[in-house]
Amino acid sequence: MRLFLSLFLLTLFFVAQAQPATRWYKGNTHTHTLWSDGDDFPELILDWYKSRDYDFIAISDHNTLADKEFWKEVPEHPFRQERFREYLKKYGKDWVEYKTDSAGKISVKLKTLKEFRPLFEEKGKFLIIQAEEVSDKFEGKPIHMNAINVKELLKPQGGHSVAEVMQNNLDALNEQRKRTGQPMILHVNHPNFVWAIKADDMRGLRGERFFEVYNGHPLVHNYGDSTTFGMDELWDDLQISYLADGKPPLYGLATDDSHNYLEYKVGLSNPGRGWIMVKAKELTPEALVGAMENGDFYATTGVLLADLQTTNNTLSVEVEAKANTKYTIQFWGARPSPAGNSKARKRVLLKEVPGTSASFKLTPQDLFVRAKIISDTPQKNPYQEGDVEKAWTQPLLK
Template structure:
């Protein structure tokens, strides 16, 4: 059993799904964002400015910034409704239509008359977007919060801006609890770049598709045909009998994770093919893989459902 990211036709394309420009609270123009990501070797970018009234509900038209070998996905960071802690929800929506109807979200505060997060996520997904729960640790999300947003395709397992800005980058604990409940979610790493601090080029997705086009990339994202990384490459993840076989760029650790307390790591030096035993995973309906290189950078597979 191999993950679809490694069996789907096509090749891997590198992209960032969470970026802010001068259309909301970012430092750089959309044009300069696209130039920099293209110069850094990215194949695609989503500029996802804050979808709020104070910024005139922007869905930035980045289509003119597309070029040979580089494309863009339209999107926004949606905000509507209060989390359990009283703060405003943050949801990433990539692949939104340019005429997506605004919510009643004038600013960064939660207001009683707003749509709930579940409602705006459902609207975005119905409009064709790939929807992700953004930075759970930074937001202070509870499991009950996340349970309500059933239209989400993914959870941010790593947010580089939150790592560099406040040391709250993690979404793994929340994602794993949702997986334990049977939610078929994928895991994305993002920058959440504003360029006001070193919050860029630190987390990305590698999407397997036959073409570097918005349509092909968006379809692959929804299928889960990708992995996420801070640097290491995943080349194959296969469950074979009582072990998972991981092929990757040189790493020092390869770890299989599953339901509840299920986890097993193999450690070494310059490992490019690792067999992780799964004798404690009999009761786990899913598993995913993390690898760590000598610099401490990680890559994450999407879950395999057994």
């Protein structure tokens, strides 16, 4: 018996040793450059993120991929002229291609992803993911979705309603994924931007798995208003609908939606405001996309987690605590509505715990649970004055 037990434990040890270890990777999936409406060169943007310990970045310019010849005129604004001089000084004339016309206006030939990728990528240390913000519309309403790890340009598909536009773009991405065999995802961006996307527009979508619970752009109305859901409320409302319809869970991301890199203040769309932490076996697009589809990630604006476990129908959270900082851990979910309809579910705060660690075990009446961690540390360069650092876990289902 002892010999059998020893052999069994030895087998478990070698199996565990053979499994690649997972680790947390920090990244942003919504980043703009001069290839569309960002105000800085891709190389300087990537240098910003890499030097601040990001592990991966998705360059996601509007309806374009950085894969062709493209010249960009340098605006006459002093900040932009100075930035060009900094770019030229840092990378040199052998790298920077530019020309000056008869009026003295400078145009720069932007480097492609294929050209600038080798300057930054390091295996296991830093990864650039090809992406695109598919920028569509319906009756003037902007409908934007980020295609992550696309192989080909995904053209806006249009449609006869807000919901149909989103569905057509989801279907187009899934078609490209199936045809090319390349893992990729599409996440709905800033639903409240110009109040364009409502809960009912997203409720009936097929194949929708991701959306931005936080976006750092100043015009996206993350917190809603008296008549429109904020992103937290929207998330839980849609989750209830999706699970009732037998759909997979909806996952939430935090992103920068960065456009402005030359000046930092509230009212501009700066980098560093929101990101995701993905628990994956390796730093590759395939591993990251796979982990995200499994819900193995969390969204944050500054709060980091020392541990996150989902076992035995229990969600457990431990914060990587900062000195002199207080934390509140909230567990949000859905339970039967007081009206008595056993199938109806209502969003509810299940539990709230002050401190750096807490757990919640699902009961038979709970549809799901997710954690939101709120600190009392003011966010640096916030989306909105008064914002504090937060984090959001993905939902654990019953």
